[in-house]
Amino acid sequence: MMQLTRRKLFAGAAAAGAVLAGPSPIVLSARAAAPAAGKQNAGWYRYKVGDFEVTVVTDGMNTNPLSDSYVVNAPKPDVNAALEADFLAKDKATHSYTPVVVNTGSKLVAIDTGLGLGMFDQSKGAVGQYHANLQAAGIDRNAVDVVIISHFHGDHINGLVGPENKPAFPNAEVMVPEVEWAFWADESNVSKLPDIAEPQMPNPKRVFGVLGNKVTKYQAGKELVPGITAIASPGHTPGHTSHVVASGNSKVLVQADITAGMATLFARHPEWQFVFDTDRAQAVQTRLKLYDMAATEKMMLQGYHFAFPAMVYVEKSGTGFRLVPAPWSSSI
Numbered sequence: 398m399m400q401l402t403r404r405k406l407f408a409g410a411a412a413a414g415a416v417l418a419g420p421s422p423i424v425l426s427a428r429a430a431a432p433a434a435g436k437q438n439a440g441w442y443r444y445k446v447g448d449f450e451v452t453v454v455t456d457g458m459n460t461n462p463l464s465d466s467y468v469v470n471a472p473k474p475d476v477n478a479a480l481e482a483d484f485l486a487k488d489k490a491t492h493s494y495t496p497v498v499v500n501t502g503s504k505l506v507a508i509d510t511g512l513g514l515g516m517f518d519q520s521k522g523a524v525g526q527y528h529a530n531l532q533a534a535g536i537d538r539n540a541v542d543v544v545i546i547s548h549f550h551g552d553h554i555n556g557l558v559g560p561e562n563k564p565a566f567p568n569a570e571v572m573v574p575e576v577e578w579a580f581w582a583d584e585s586n587v588s589k590l591p592d593i594a595e596p597q598m599p600n601p602k603r604v605f606g607v608l609g610n611k612v613t614k615y616q617a618g619k620e621l622v623p624g625i626t627a628i629a630s631p632g633h634t635p636g637h638t639s640h641v642v643a644s645g646n647s648k649v650l651v652q653a654d655i656t657a658g659m660a661t662l663f664a665r666h667p668e669w670q671f672v673f674d675t676d677r678a679q680a681v682q683t684r685l686k687l688y689d690m691a692a693t694e695k696m697m698l699q700g701y702h703f704a705f706p707a708m709v710y711v712e713k714s715g716t717g718f719r720l721v722p723a724p725w726s727s728s729i
C-alpha cells in the first residue's frame with residue numbers, strides 16, 4: 398500500500414509547481430484570466446413514466462418585487478417569514494415556468510408552452526426560453542402531434558405562436574379545456590377576473606387567432622390521448638385543468654397551476670389565496686383536494702411553477718404539505 402507521507406505530499410506539490418511553472422507566462426496568465434461563462438446551460442431534463450418519456454423544458458424564471466397583496470389573506474410579514482423558511486429572499490417574488498413534452502411512443506405531446514418568443518429579448522433572456530430549450534432537447538416542434546393547454550393565461554399559451562407570428566406547432570392538434578374556451582370567448586367575463594389579471598382578457602383571442610381558432614375543445618375526466626387524462630382543477634381559472642400521465646404502474650400529475658406563482662408558498666399554506674387566482678376560495682379547495690390525493694397515492698407532481706425540473710412529492714405536514722423534490726438521475 399502506498400504511504401502518502403507529508404514529505405511525499407510536499408514533493409508532489411513541488412513537482413506540480415514545477416510543471417505549472419513550465420509553460421510560458423502567457424499561458425499562465427491565460428489560465429488565470431479564464432472568462433466567466435455568464436450564462437446558464439440549456440434547461441431540459443428527461444425521465445420515464447412507465448414506457449413514456451417525459452421531457453421537462455424550462456421557459457426560464459423571473460423575479461419581481463413582492464407586492465403587499467400577493468397573498469390576499471395573509472399579511473406580508475407572514476409571507477416573508479414563509480419565504481425565509483424556504484431559504485428564499487424576502488420581498489421578492491420569483492416565478493419559474495416549466496412546460497413538459499410527453500412522448501407516449503405513438504404521440505409526441507406538449508403540455509403548455511411558456512411565455513412566448515417575444516419575452517426572451519424583453520426579459521434579457523430570463524424567460525421565453527422554451528422554444529430554444531425544446532430544440533436543445535432534440536425535439537422538433539414540427540414533429541409535435543398534440544399540444545394540450547391547461548388554461549389560458551399567457552405564460553401557458555403564448556408559446557403556441559412561433560416565429561413570424563405563425564403557429565409554433567404547425568402539425569399539431571391543439572387541445573383546450575372547453576370551459577376555459579367558453580370563459581375567455583366572452584369578454585364580459587373580464588369582470589370576473591381579479592384586477593391584476595384583467596390585462597389578460599384579450600390575449601387568448603390574439604393567440605388562438607394566429608391558429609385560425611383551430612382547436613379541439615376537451616372536457617375534464619376524458620382521456621385526451623392514450624395515457625393522458627384531463628382532471629378538473631378549477632379556481633386558478635374557471636376551466637383550469639391538470640393532467641394525469643400514466644403508463645404501466647407509473648403515473649405523474651402534471652398539475653399546471655394548482656399552486657401558482659411562488660408555488661412552494663401555496664403548498665405549505667394551501668389556504669393562502671393567491672392574488673392571481675380567479676376564484677380564490679375554489680382554488681384553495683382544489684389544492685387541498687388534489688394535494689391530498691397526491692400525498693395519499695404518493696404520486697409525483699410535475700408543477701408548472703416549481704423550480705426546474707419542477708418534480709416534487711408532497712406529504713401532509715401540519716395544515717399544509719411538505720415538498721420533497723424528486724432526486725436527479727443521470728440516466729432515464
Ligand SMILES: [Zn+2]
Pocket residue numbers: 550552553654657658701702
Ligand atoms: Zn401559470
